[in-house]
Amino acid sequence: MSDLTKLTLAAARDALRKKEVTSTELTGAYLKEMEAATPLNAYVTVTADKAMEMAKASDEKLAKGEGGDLEGVPLGIKDLFCTKDVLTTACSHILDGFIPPYESTVTANLWRDGAVMLGKLNNDEFAMGSSNETSFYGPVVNPWRRKGSDAKLVPGGSSGGSSAAVAARLCAAATATDTGGSIRQPAAFTGTVGLKPTYGRCSRWGIVAFASSLDQAGPITRDVRDAAIMLKSMAGHDEKDTTSVDRPVPDYEAALGQSIKGLSVGIPKEYRVEGMPKEIDDLWTRGIEWLKAAGANVKEVSLPHTKYALPTYYIVAPAECSSNLARYDGVRYGLRVDGKDITEMYENTRAEGFGAEVKRRVLMGTYVLSAGYYDAYYLKAQKVRTLIARDFAEAFSEADVLLTPTAPSAAFGLGEKTDDPLSMYLNDVFTVTVNLAGLPGISVPAGLSSEGLPLGLQLIGRTFDEETLLRAAFAIEEAAGFTAEAEAWWRA
Amino acid sequence: MAETMVSDFERTMKVREARKEDLIQGQTGDWEIILGLEVHAQVSSNAKLFSASSTKFGAEQNTQVSFVDAAMPGMLPVINRFCVEQAVRTGLGLKAKINLRSVFDRKNYFYPDLPQGYQISQFKHPVVGEGEVILDMPDGRVVHVGIERLHLEQDAGKSLHDQHPAMSFVDLNRSGVALMEIVSKPDMRSADEAKAYVTKLRTILRYLGTCDGNMEEGSLRADVNVSVRKVGEKLGTRCEIKNVNSIRFIGQAIEHEARRQIEILEEGGKIDQETRLFDPKTGETRSMRSKEEAHDYRYFPDPDLLPLEFTQDWVDEIAASLPELPDDKKARLISEYGLSPYDATVLIGEGARADYFEAVAKGRDAKLAANWVTGELFGALNREGHSIEDTPVSSKQLGELIDLISDGTISGRIAKQVFDSMYKTGRDPAKIVEEEGLQQVTDFGAIEAAIDAVIAANPDKVEQTKVKPQLAGWFVGQVMKSTSGKANPSVVNEILAKKLGLSSDD
Numbered sequence: 001m002s003d004l005t006k007l008t009l010a011a012a013r014d015a016l017r018k019k020e021v022t023s024t025e026l027t028g029a030y031l032k033e034m035e036a037a038t039p040l041n042a043y044v045t046v047t048a049d050k051a052m053e054m055a056k057a058s059d060e061k062l063a064k065g066e067g068g069d070l071e072g073v074p075l076g077i078k079d080l081f082c083t084k085d086v087l088t089t090a091c092s093h094i095l096d097g098f099i100p101p102y103e104s105t106v107t108a109n110l111w112r113d114g115a116v117m118l119g120k121l122n123n124d125e126f127a128m129g130s131s132n133e134t135s136f137y138g139p140v141v142n143p144w145r146r147k148g149s150d151a152k153l154v155p156g157g158s159s160g161g162s163s164a165a166v167a168a169r170l171c172a173a174a175t176a177t178d179t180g181g182s183i184r185q186p187a188a189f190t191g192t193v194g195l196k197p198t199y200g201r202c203s204r205w206g207i208v209a210f211a212s213s214l215d216q217a218g219p220i221t222r223d224v225r226d227a228a229i230m231l232k233s234m235a236g237h238d239e240k241d242t243t244s245v246d247r248p249v250p251d252y253e254a255a256l257g258q259s260i261k262g263l264s265v266g267i268p269k270e271y272r273v274e275g276m277p278k279e280i281d282d283l284w285t286r287g288i289e290w291l292k293a294a295g296a297n298v299k300e301v302s303l304p305h306t307k308y309a310l311p312t313y314y315i316v317a318p319a320e321c322s323s324n325l326a327r328y329d330g331v332r333y334g335l336r337v338d339g340k341d342i343t344e345m346y347e348n349t350r351a352e353g354f355g356a357e358v359k360r361r362v363l364m365g366t367y368v369l370s371a372g373y374y375d376a377y378y379l380k381a382q383k384v385r386t387l388i389a390r391d392f393a394e395a396f397s398e399a400d401v402l403l404t405p406t407a408p409s410a411a412f413g414l415g416e417k418t419d420d421p422l423s424m425y426l427n428d429v430f431t432v433t434v435n436l437a438g439l440p441g442i443s444v445p446a447g448l449s450s451e452g453l454p455l456g457l458q459l460i461g462r463t464f465d466e467e468t469l470l471r472a473a474f475a476i477e478e479a480a481g482f483t484a485e486a487e488a489w490w491r492a
Numbered sequence: 493m494a495e496t497m498v499s500d501f502e503r504t505m506k507v508r509e510a511r512k513e514d515l516i517q518g519q520t521g522d523w524e525i526i527l528g529l530e531v532h533a534q535v536s537s538n539a540k541l542f543s544a545s546s547t548k549f550g551a552e553q554n555t556q557v558s559f560v561d562a563a564m565p566g567m568l569p570v571i572n573r574f575c576v577e578q579a580v581r582t583g584l585g586l587k588a589k590i591n592l593r594s595v596f597d598r599k600n601y602f603y604p605d606l607p608q609g610y611q612i613s614q615f616k617h618p619v620v621g622e623g624e625v626i627l628d629m630p631d632g633r634v635v636h637v638g639i640e641r642l643h644l645e646q647d648a649g650k651s652l653h654d655q656h657p658a659m660s661f662v663d664l665n666r667s668g669v670a671l672m673e674i675v676s677k678p679d680m681r682s683a684d685e686a687k688a689y690v691t692k693l694r695t696i697l698r699y700l701g702t703c704d705g706n707m708e709e710g711s712l713r714a715d716v717n718v719s720v721r722k723v724g725e726k727l728g729t730r731c732e733i734k735n736v737n738s739i740r741f742i743g744q745a746i747e748h749e750a751r752r753q754i755e756i757l758e759e760g761g762k763i764d765q766e767t768r769l770f771d772p773k774t775g776e777t778r779s780m781r782s783k784e785e786a787h788d789y790r791y792f793p794d795p796d797l798l799p800l801e802f803t804q805d806w807v808d809e810i811a812a813s814l815p816e817l818p819d820d821k822k823a824r825l826i827s828e829y830g831l832s833p834y835d836a837t838v839l840i841g842e843g844a845r846a847d848y849f850e851a852v853a854k855g856r857d858a859k860l861a862a863n864w865v866t867g868e869l870f871g872a873l874n875r876e877g878h879s880i881e882d883t884p885v886s887s888k889q890l891g892e893l894i895d896l897i898s899d900g901t902i903s904g905r906i907a908k909q910v911f912d913s914m915y916k917t918g919r920d921p922a923k924i925v926e927e928e929g930l931q932q933v934t935d936f937g938a939i940e941a942a943i944d945a946v947i948a949a950n951p952d953k954v955e956q957t958k959v960k961p962q963l964a965g966w967f968v969g970q971v972m973k974s975t976s977g978k979a980n981p982s983v984v985n986e987i988l989a990k991k992l993g994l995s996s997d998d
Contacts, residue, residue, distance in 0.1 A: 082566045095565065102559060104566060206566040212795035241568050242798055320795055323598050326609020327563040331662065342660070346602055369600070369790035378792060 004029040005169040009073055009226035010253075012172050016062055016072040023062065023072025026172075027055035027116050030074045034118065034170050039490040042155075042165040044079055044137045045087050045120040054116040061114065070233055071114030076171035078162050079120040080127055081107050081217075082206040086117075090208040091135040092125045094328045094353025096335045104206025105238045106175060106217045113233045118171050122161030125355045126325065127182055127210045130427040132160025133418055134357040142190060142411050143168040143486035147452035150489070153411040156186030156427075162220045163190040167486055173221040173230050177207060179214045180313050181407075181431025184443035187220050188406035188456025191445040191484060193473070194220045195227040198463045199438035200245035202231075203238030211320040212243075214313075214435040224444060224474045228252035231466060247464060255467040256474040261295030263472060266399025270306035271430060273408070280405045280455065283447050287403055287457045290479035291472070301395040301402065305387045306433060312388065313432040314425060315368050315381035321358075322365025328353060360421065389437040396462050401472045404430050406443040406456035430458060440466050442473045445482040454484065509723065510681035516720070518754045523720045525750045526727060527686050528678035531693060532671045533703040534647065534711040535578045541646050541670035542569030542612065549709050553652075553663040561668040563607035568796050571596075575670040576800065578702040579619050579644050580810050582672055585700045585817055586639050588623025590807050594643070596797045600790045604662050605649035613673075615791040618643035619800060625676070625696070626819055627688040628837045637689050638677035647671050666710075672703065678717065683746040687739050690714055691841075695818050699843050713737045718749045720757070728753065729763040733777050736770050745770035749777045821846055829858035838866050844880045845870070851887035856894050864894060868908065872915050884918045885911070893921040905977055906930050934980040936987070939971070942979065943987050946970045957992050964992060 004026050007015060015021045031048050051074060058072035082088045082100035089095040103111070111117070124134040131154035132140040140160040142153040144167065155164040159176035163186030166174050176183045178196035187194025195218045202217040209215060219230030232253065237246040267288060272281070288298050330336035330349030337348035354362065368377035395402060407427055417424045434441040440463070443456040457476060461469030515522040540547055543560040560567045583590050595617040598610040620642035627635040649667035653660050674693065680686045694705035694712060705712050714737075719730035731753070733745050748770075753763050767786070768777040793799075816824070818840045825836040825846065839846045839862070848869075853861035869890060873883060893910060896902045902910060902925055913924050925931060933939060946967055947954055957963040964985075971984050988994075 082564075088565070090565070098565070100564065100566075102564070204566075205568050208565045209796075240570060242570055242796065319792060323600050323610050323790070323792070326600060326602065327565070327607060329602060329604075329609060331604050332562060332607060333564070342604055366790065369792055371788045371790075374790075374792070 005033050007172070008222045009070075009172040009229055010223075012073055013070065013229070016058075017067075019062065023055035023058040023074070023116060024052065026072065027051050027074045027118070030118055030171060033168075036491045037168055037170050040141045040143060040164050040168055040170075041138055042122055042140050042161045042168065042170055043076065043119045044089070044091060044122045044135075044161070047086055047117055047119045050086070051116055051118050054111075058114050058116060068113035068233075069229065070110060072116060073114070073172050074116040074118050075110060076118050076121045076162060076165045076174040077107055078123050078159055078174065078176050080123055080177050080208045080210075081175055082208065083107055083117065083120065086120065088120065088208070089136070090126045091123050091137050092328075092353065092355070092358065093136045094335045094349070095208075095333075096353075098334050100206070102206060105203035105240065106207065106234045108206075109233050109236060110175070115233070121159075121165055121174055124158035124160065124182075125358050126208065126321070127158035127177055127179055127215075128321070128357050128361055129157040130181070130185060130424050131412070131414075131417065132157040132186070133414065134355050136355060139414055140164045141414065141490075143488075143490065144190060144411060144453055145486070145489065149451075152414040153453070154189065154414055156189035156407075156411065158182040159186045159194070159220060163187055163192055163194070166190070166192045166220050166222060168488070168490070173219055173226050175217060175234070176220045177210075177215055177217050178431075178435065179210050179216075179317060180435050181428040183218045183220060184431050184441055184456070184458055185407045185427055187443040188445070188458075189411035189454065191454030191482065191486070192220050192222065193224055193227045193445070193477075194218065194443045194456075195231060195466075195470075196434065196441045197231060197235060197466055198245075198440045199435075200243055201235045201440070201464065201466070203236070203241040203244045205238055205240040205244075209324040211317040212324060213320060214317055216435070224442075224470060224477045225253060225256055227442065227473075228256060228470050245464070250467055252466060252470050255471045258471050259295065260291065260472055260475045263291075263296040263468070264398065264400045265291050265296045265298045265472070266301035266395050266402040267298060268303045268306065268395065268402055268404060269300050270303050271404045273429065276405075276408055279449050280408060283455050283457065284403070284405050287446055287476060290476055291403065294475045294479065296472075296475075298403075299399065301399055303388075303391040303395055303433070305384060305391050308384045309388055309433040309436060310425065310429055312381045312384045313428065313436060314364070315377050316385065316436070318361040318365030319369050319378050319381075320365065322362045322369065325354075325358070325362055357421070385436050388433055392433075392437045392439060392460075400462070400468055402460040404458045404460065406430060406458040410449040410451065410453035410455055434460050439463055440469050442469055444473045444476045444480070446476060446480045447482065448484055454482070508679070508681070514682040514685075515723065516750055516754060519758050522723050523750070523754050524723050525681060525683075525746065526678050526719045526721065526730075527680035527682075527746060528717040529676045529680070529686060529689060530715040530717070531674045531676075531690065532713045532715075533582075533674060533693075533697055533705070535575050535644075535670035535672055536701060536703055537572065537575050537578060537670055539572050539574070540668040541572055541575050541644060543668055545668065547669050551665055553661075554665060557664040557667065561607065561664055563609070569612060569794075571797065571800065572670065575644060576619065576802070577810060578670075579642060579672055580802075580807055581700050581814065582674075582697065582702045583620030583623065583642055584807070584811050584814055585696050585702070586620070586623035586625060586642065586674070588639055588642065589621035591617065591619055591621055592802060592804060592807070593617065594619040594800045596644075596794045596800065597791045598794045601787045603648065604660065605651045605664070605667065607649065607664060607667055611646050611648065612794055612797070613645035614643035617799075625689060625692055627685060627692055628822070628833070629684070629688055632833065635680075635685055635688070637679040637685075640675040640677050642672050642674045645671050645673055683743040686716065686746055687743045690739050690742060692818070695841055699815055699817055701815075707738050710737060714742055716742060716745055716749075718746055718753070719763070720750050720753045728757070729765050731763065731766055731768050731777075733768045733770050734780060738772075741770055741772055744772075744775050745777055748775060752777065815843070825849075829853055829862070831858065831862050835862045835866055838870070842880060848880055848883070848887045852891045852894065854891075856891060857898065860894055860897070861891075864890060864911075868911050872911075876915075884916075885914050889914060889920055896921055896925060900932060900934065900980065901925060902930055902932050903977065903981055906932065930978065932980045933975055933978045934983055936983065939975070939979050939983050940987055942971050942974050943967070943984070943991055946974065947991060954992065957994075961994050964988060964994060967992070
């Protein structure tokens with residue numbers, strides 16, 4: 001079989017089961033692609049030996065007609081997931097040399113189902129960023145380029161390694177995490193599918209925390225079916241995470257292809273923001289038409305507190321991160337930069353260990369939680385958060401899913417926004433609301449910009465109704481017929 | 493939890509005034525001490541508050557540390573339901589309001605023995621609200637001390653500064669162990685009341701089995717808030733003395749701190765609100781950090797944990813399983829056994845002591861039992877440094893001894909001798925009496941002969957006794973002496989009275 005890495009996860013899974021290909025062959029093919037793709041900087045750690053070992057073990061099972069749902073399928077893992085005996089740094093200098101003696105629940109679920117680990121994927125430091133430029137290990141480069149340009153573009157963030165690797169076929173699928181859009185925005189920037197499940201659907205145990213009340217793991221995949229397959233393995237209740245929810249994990253793949261006739265699709269009017277590029281607006285309109293054509297009822301809905309979402313997010317997320325990152329103090333693991341006393345050791349370690357964006361957020365978070373500011377910022381933000389969730393609850397009383405653009409633009413150039421944190425933060429304008437309300441959201445590639453870059457549409461669902469979300473996403477995918485691929489310019 | 497104390501302190505200014513005898517005399521007049529305590533009580537539980545690690549005391553360093561306790565990346569806390577049950581049980585024992593919904597917050601500060609960089613505690617919504625502890629003071633006074641709140645929180649690890657010349661080490665065995673912080677209202681007015689409060693609180697916790705109260709092992713520690721004021725004037729600025737780990741030290745720390753504050757105020761100075769440490773070596777308190785250096789803990793609800801919620805049914809179930817509490821036991825001992833409040837108070841100090849008493853008193857003269865238990869037995873235990881659990885004299889044996897007194901086999905005086913022997917050897921009283929020939933002589937003939945001998949030898953005393961009947965006691969002594977104390981004293985009295993021509997009814 002040629003072009004093994006072109007197979008979707010579903011196709012690879014089926015080919016493995018039918019013994020048309022072995023996991024060793026498939027894994028070997030990916031490792032070769034990864035080697036050729038170093039200019040993309042998608043992987044920060046390649047676990048080639050481990051991958052081949054796991055592939056061999058899968059092949060033995062497959063030969064006997066055994067194996068799990070993902071038996072032999074090679075995956076990339078965002079470096080935010082702790083992987084036992086494999087370097088895990090969250091792409092921060094402060095976690096230098098940290099090799100966890102434990103495996104995150106989500107990755108453990110994937111290995112339980114037979115998946116093979118290719119390596120750890122680059123991301124923004126501690127998942128703080130929208131362009132993957134804050135990684136200690138350097139930026140990831142988007143496999144896509146503007147028509148007729150060889151300017152390097154960002155793959156989105158924070159899961160930029162995941163989105164780039166999936167788009168460049170450096171893994172069959174990847175794990176990712178989403179705190180304010182970190183799965184969906186990079187998916188939109190790379191022509192891939194990114195699914196952020198309902199808060200509590202996947203366990204957070206063993207994932208390096210950024211903002212605990214917003215973080216959620218999910219997949220970035222080639223298509224909607226692959227996302228459904230990945231989610232089934234990743235999801236599930238975990239007693240080690242109090243915020244994970246104990247309810248059965250449905251067979252998401254079975255929801256695909258079911259008719260969306262009569263499905264009620266809400267179009268939130270507040271998302272038609274000022275200054276939105278026309279091609280994004282047009283894409284949105286096209287999406288509406290596709291769903292209508294497939295039999296859905298489309299109606300306008302209102303989410304009146306949308307304009308407060310971004311400021312709310314940039315209070316809540318930094319507040320939680322300022323506390324979550326306090327444990328990186330040089331005492332027990334990771335980087336330590338000595339000083340004349342304990343205070344100086346803390347200061348030296350954290351000054352050298354954290355990058356500028358992480359420091360900015362720790363400072364913002366510390367500020368909003370400080371005596372005298374707590375009520376005005378943090379408490380107020382929590383109240384607004386409740387209002388945002390209420391907006392959605394009301395919208396979902398008349399709509400089954402909501403349709404919006406994923407991001408306000410296509411992928412931008414490397415370094416274009418690094419000096420302007422505010423314009424960087426604006427990238428999350430359509431995605432943060434979903435995290436604040438704990439809802440599931442998915443980005444589906446829906447077209448190309450005038451410059452030939454992928455654009456995504458976002459669907460937002462009711463809590464724990466990923467089935468309807470995936471069903472609608474599948475309909476968009478079918479209607480969009482998005483087949484464009486990035487040219488493999490990175491190969492020497 | 494100094495923050496909440498401040499406002500409560502200020503709010504409760506109408507609090508009771510100290511008694512005259514509790515005032516401290518200064519150069520410029522009498523001063524009143526206002527005291528509030530924050531007691532940290534380690535929850536009796538095999539596992540920690542948010543992890544399954546063992547809490548056993550004295551284990552080798554860093555051997556009882558889970559990934560959660562060490563705050564490894566991606567680790568999450570999971571509440572230990574038993575610790576919550578213990579907190580609720582304690583709240584019920586303190587007659588306090590139980591909050592069916594409470595919230596865990598993060599208290600953020602950097603310290604090497606605090607791996608997370610924050611302590612998980614309860615700030616705005618504690619699991620237990622207002623309650624009360626009743627103090628029985630030795631002079632018979634009853635003092636009511638309000639409980640402001642009780643909340644659950646994690647203990648920190650321990651920094652070790654004596655392991656290496658240039659470095660400090662950290663032992664995380666204690667990191668994450670469950671503590672109950674029990675905050676009193678500023679209702680105490682003397683070191684004695686504060687000591688009585690901690691003592692009583694410890695008794696209640698031990699009855700409930702929710703904290704072993706072992707202060708040497710750090711299971712119970714107190715932060716003492718001290719302020720002074722001229723009688724009738726407005727409340728003074730308080731200082732908090734951190735982590736005092738014995739009841740005696742609590743008393744010393746308060747005495748010293750109150751005098752220190754009075755001295756400053758009388759010299760025209762002012763008290764700086766600050767945190768202080770008590771040094772048992774010098775008996776003094778010294779400044780640890782000032783208000784300006786105080787941490788801004790940036791409390792906020794821990795997003796890793798859902799609010800702590802449980803049902804009234806569950807609380808009722810726990811309430812139904814509560815043991816008899818010290819105050820109830822005291823009331824029962826008084827009504828059921830006719831004990832004095834003093835004896836009852838002494839007995840209920842430890843549940844095992846009261847149990848011992850009840851075993852001895854069952855079917856016997858309760859007053860006599862109380863005297864023997866609180867007098868001879870407790871005296872001996874204190875002298876020998878034994879606890880009631882390792883008493884060499886069982887309640888059964890002490891009961892048998894009392895039976896020997898009651899049935900006239902031995903006199904009370906001989907009984908003390910027998911008790912000493914029992915305490916030393918653990919032998920049964922009947923055996924000691926028999927083997928050592930200590931039975932009381934009630935044989936009229938033998939006693940009469942002994943009396944006759946004494947009378948015959950002391951005719952002058954006989955004459956004097958006719959004028960001064962009190963001298964009869966001298967004859968009793970002589971007779972007891974000649975019978976090695978075994979003569980039945982009532983028989984001696986009776987015969988002697990006749991022989992000396994005194995009425996036996998006198």
